[in-house]
Amino acid sequence: MSTIVGVGLFVRKVRTASGATAVQIVSKERGVRRIVEHIGSAHTDDELAALLEVADTKIHAGQLAFDLNSLSPAKVSSIPEVAGSQSRVLWEVLDNAYRDLGFDQVGTETFKQLVLARIVEPTSKADTIRVLADLGVRSPSSLRTIWRTLNRSIAEDWRSQLAAAAFAHVTADGALSIVMYDVTTLYFEAENEDRLRKVGMSKERRVDPQILIGLLVDPTGFPLEVHAFAGNRGETTTLLPVLNGFRERHGRADVVVVADAGMLSAANLNALEEAGFDFIVGSRTGSAPRDLADHYDRVGNFFADGATVETTREMGTGQAKRTRRVVWHYSRARERRDNITLNKQIERAQDIAEGRRPPKKDRFVSLGTRPGVNWDAVEKAREYLGLKGYVTSISTEKLAGDKVMAAYHDLFKVEASFRMAKTDLKARPMFHHERDSIEAHLTIVFAALAVTRHLTETSGYSIKRIITALRPVRDVMIRIRGQHVMAETPLEGDAADIVAKLRESAGH
Template sequence: MSPFVRRVPGRPGVTLVQIVDKSGGQYKIVKHIGSARTDAELAVKMEEAREFLNPGQGVLDFDAVDSAAVGHTAVLGAKRSGLLIDTIDTAYRRLGFDIVDDDVFFQLVLARLVEPTSKRDSVRVLNEIGANPPHCNTLLNAVGRARGRKYRDQIAEKCYRYAESTGGVTLCLYDVTTLYFEAEKEDDLRKVGYSKERRVDPQIVVGLLVDRHGFPLEIGCYEGNKAETHTIIPIVKQFQDRHGIADMVIAADAGMLSAKNLKDLDDAGLRFIVGSRLTRAPGDLATYFHWEGTATDDGRIVDTITPRGAKCLDPERVNTRAEPIWADESHPDAWRAVWQFRRKRAVRDRQTLTQQRNKAVAIIDGDKPARKTRFVRVKDAKKSFDEDAYDRAMSLAGWKGYLTNLPAATMAAAEVIGNYHELWHVEQSFRMSKTDLRARPIFHRTRDAIEAHLTIVFTALAVERYLYAVTGWSKKRIITTLRPIIETTVTIAGHTVAAADPVSDDAAYIRDALTPRG
C-alpha cells in the first residue's frame, strides 16, 4: 500500500499529523509532520503532508513564508470544489449555454446537477461547494427570468446545434412521463390523471424529444389528465417550427399509436416508426401463418402491410404467398408493418402468459378475489377460463410489430427495427431527469414557475448527457469523484498561498476528457 496521511489524536486538544504506510497489517510511520491545536494549524499540517506525498502540486509554499511568520496564526480562506465547478462550467459553455447571460441561472443548473433539491435549499448546496451563492430571493428571481426571457428557446437552439454536429436529427425519439406535485388540490394545469406509478396526486404530463443518443432537443408540459397520444404532434411541430426542419423520422412506443396521430404525422411530411399492438398480429401475419405456419425461426422478419384504420385487409390476399410491398400510392389505406420473431422474447412472453393463466384460474376457483383479469370469461355471472384467447396469445408469443410510413427502398426492415429500439435512450433520459436530477416532486404552483423549473431540468439534462458522452461516466460518479477535491487559500503573516487536494487518477481522467486536443 502507498503511504498516506493519517491524523492521530494526541494530548487533549492536540492532533498529530503523520505520513504512514501499512503492510502486513501493521502501520509504519514514514514521517511525523507535526502537531496542531487549531483548525488553521491542522490545515497547514495537512497541506504540508500532502506536499510531502505529492511534491510539485503547487500547494503551500513554506519558502515563501519568511521568518516573520513564526508565531503567527494561519488563516484559512474560502473552500471551493473548484474542479467540480469548472468541469460543469466547461460542459455548459461547450454546449453554448452561456448565450443565456445570467450567472444565477447557471448556478441553478449547477445546484441541480450537484445535489438536486428545492430552490431555497440550493443556497446550501452552492455554499458547500464554494460557488459563492446569491441570496435565495435572487435565485427565485432567476426562475422568473427563465420564463419571461425565454431561456428555454435559447437553450433548445444550442441543443439542436450540438445534436446536428454529433450525428444529426434525422431520427428523433419521443416519449412522455408524468411529474407529480405535493399538492392537495387541482388547478388548470396540475390535474389528477393516469399515472404509471398509480399515484393520485395532481400531476403534469411532460413530453421529451431527444436525438438517437438521448440528447434532449425539446420538452413540453401538458395538463395532468391529457392523453399521451395528444402530446406528440404539438412537440414535434414546435421542434419543426423552431428549427425549420421538414425531413425527419420520429420513433415512439405503442402508447403513441392512434390513427389520428399517424395521419397527422404523415400529413406533416414526417416519417414515423411506432410500436404496433399485438392485437394486429393475426391480421397482419395472416399470409405468413397460412403458408409457413406458427413455427418460426429465431430472428425471422416479415415485411407486410397493416390497415390504417378499422378497415380490414383483403382476406383474399392470403392466396398469394408473397407479402405486398408497401407504397403510399399503391396502399393508401394501409401502413407498412414490420414484424419480427425472437426466441428470447417468446420465452419471456410465455412465462408472463403462464402467470396470467394461473392468476385467472385462481380467480375462477375462488382462491383470489374477483377482479378484471385476462383470460377470465364471464357469462351469466359464471366465470370460466378463455382457452381460445390463451392459445391465441401463446401462438403469438415472441412476435413484435413496428408500423412505419417509410418504404422499403428508403429503410430496410432490419433498420426499422434497429431504429425503434433506440428508444431506450429517451427512457434513460427520463430516468436521469427523475432520479439524478429529481425533477419531481415539483413544489411550484404557477405555470410560469413550473415551466421555468422544467427549463432548468432540461438544461441540466443536456449538460449531464454531454458529460456522459465525453467521459462515459454517470453524473453520480463524476460528482462523487470531483466534489471532495477542495481548493482553498491559507494566509500566514500576510502571505496568501493556494492549497489544493491532490487530483486523483479518476479526477484527472475527467479533467483530461474535457481538455481540447490538438
C-alpha cells in the same frame, strides 16, 4: 492571562453525521476530556491530512506552556490553518459542458448556478445556496435573487433560447433526420386542480393532479425540447403540436418521428402523414397473429433467431383507411423474457381464480360470476412470444426492415432521459403552485438534462459516477503567515479517467 502547564493535549478525529471527519484538539486533565478547538471537517484523505498537520502544529507550537486562550490564527500567525476548500474540478467539468452547449449565452450566472447545482444535488431552490457553498462556489446573495432569476427565465423565454442552442449543438456535424418523442406524467401533492394541473390518466396510477411532459430528443437521447401540457390531455394529442412547432422553428421537412405504441392509432398516424411527417411507431404485439397469418399458414409459428418478416395492415375505416407497412422481428432472448412475464401473469390469474388475491382486471382473468383463467387468451399470447412489431410510413426502398427496427430501439434513450430527469435530477416539481413556477423549474431541468447527457456521452460515465468521483476532489486553501496557499488534490482512479476523457473529447 493564565497558562496551563502539563495538560495532556491530543488530536481527535470524529466522524460526523454528514460523513465528513471532524478534527479537534482535545485536552485531558484528571481523566476529563474537553474540546479545546475544532480545527475543521475533512471530506477527503488529503483534506484530512492537512487538518491533522494544522492541529499537530498548533499543539507543538506550545509544548511547555500552552495557552488555551491563544489558539487562534490572529495570535499565532505562523500556525497554518485551513481557510476553506472547493470542488474546483467538478465545477470546472460542469461549467465546461455548459459552455460547450452554448448555454453560457443564455440567462445569467445565477441561472447557470441553479442548473449545475441541480446536477450535483437536486434539492429545493432555497437549499441550492447550501449546495453551492459546499462546492466552494459563490452562491446567489439571497433567495430573492433566485426568484427574480426564475421570473426572468419565463419573461425572456430562456427555454426557447436553450432549445435553439441544443439544436445547434446536435446539428453541428450534420443534419438531424430522426427525432424521438415520448410523454410522461409529473404529479403534484396538491388537493385542488387548476388550469394546468389536472387529474388524468396516470402511468403511476395516482389520483393526484398532474401535468403531461412531452420530451423530444435526438437518436442519442440528447434533449431538444420539453413541453408541458394539462394533466387531463390525451398523450397522442400532444405529438402533432410539438412536431409542427419544431418544424416551424427549424424548417425541418424531412424528419422521421419515432414514438412508442401508445401513440399508435389510425387517426394519429394519418394526421402525422398529412402533416408531412414520416414515422416509425411500435405495434401492439396482439396484432401479430392477424398480421402474420400467411406466415403461420406456411411455416407455423417458427421464426429463426433475428428474423424479420414484413407484412401490411389495413388501418382506419372508410376514407381514412390506409395500408401500412409493418415490420416484425423475432428474438429468442426476447421470447425468454416474454415467457417469464407471461408465466407470472398466469400465476396472478390463478391466484385470483383460487381466491388467494382479490379480483382485479389482471391479464388472463375472466371476471364473471366466478373469476377464472382465460386459457384461450393464454394460448393466443404464446403465439407471439419473442415478436416485436413496427409500423412505418417509410417504404422498403428507402429503409430496410432491420434499419426500421434499429431506429425504434433507440427510443429507449428517451425513456432513459425521462428516468434521469425524474430520479437523478428529480424533475417532479411537487410543491410548485403557479404555472410560471412550473415552467421555470422545467427550464432548469431541461438545461441540466442536456448538460448531463453531454457529459455521459463524452466521458462514458453515468452522471452519478461523475459526481461521486469528482465531488470529493477538493482544493484546500491553507493560510499561513498571512499568505494563502492552495493545495490541489491529485486526480486518481475514476476521477483521473473522467477528466482525461473529457479533455480528449474537447481536443485539449
